[in-house]
Amino acid sequence: MNKTEFIALLAKRTNLPKSKCNLVLNQFKEVVLEVCCKGEKISLRDFGRFSLQEKAERKFLNPQTKRYYICPPKKMINFKGYKNFMYNVK
Numbered sequence: 001m002n003k004t005e006f007i008a009l010l011a012k013r014t015n016l017p018k019s020k021c022n023l024v025l026n027q028f029k030e031v032v033l034e035v036c037c038k039g040e041k042i043s044l045r046d047f048g049r050f051s052l053q054e055k056a057e058r059k060f061l062n063p064q065t066k067r068y069y070i071c072p073p074k075k076m077i078n079f080k081g082y083k084n085f086m087y088n089v090k
Contacts, residue, residue, distance in 0.1 A: 036077050046084055053078040 001009075007025060011018045032050050035042055042050040057073045 032077065037075075046082065048079055048081040051078050051080075052076075 003025070007018055007021045010016075010021045010025075014021065032042060036050055036052045039052060053076050055074050055076060058071050059068050060071055061068055
């Protein structure tokens with residue numbers, strides 16, 4: 001399912017226009033990014049936790065050239081679903 005299909009399904013279930021569902025989804029993404037970039041975590045009960053994760057520098061091999069390259073360290077948003085969220089999947 002892509003973003004457009006997700007917004008259409010959300011609009012159908014909530015009886016809201018697609019434009020408002022799109023706005024809510026975009027604002028949710030921005031808030032998660034803003035809060036996690038400050039170093040804080042977001043915990044949503046019965047859903048999951050968003051946090052900032054730092055990936056270390058690593059070496060990797062390019063199979064075509066057989067050369068090793070260094071991937072610089074980076075920060076990523078990590079999501080961990082809670083147990084009861086995973087069990088409720090139908």
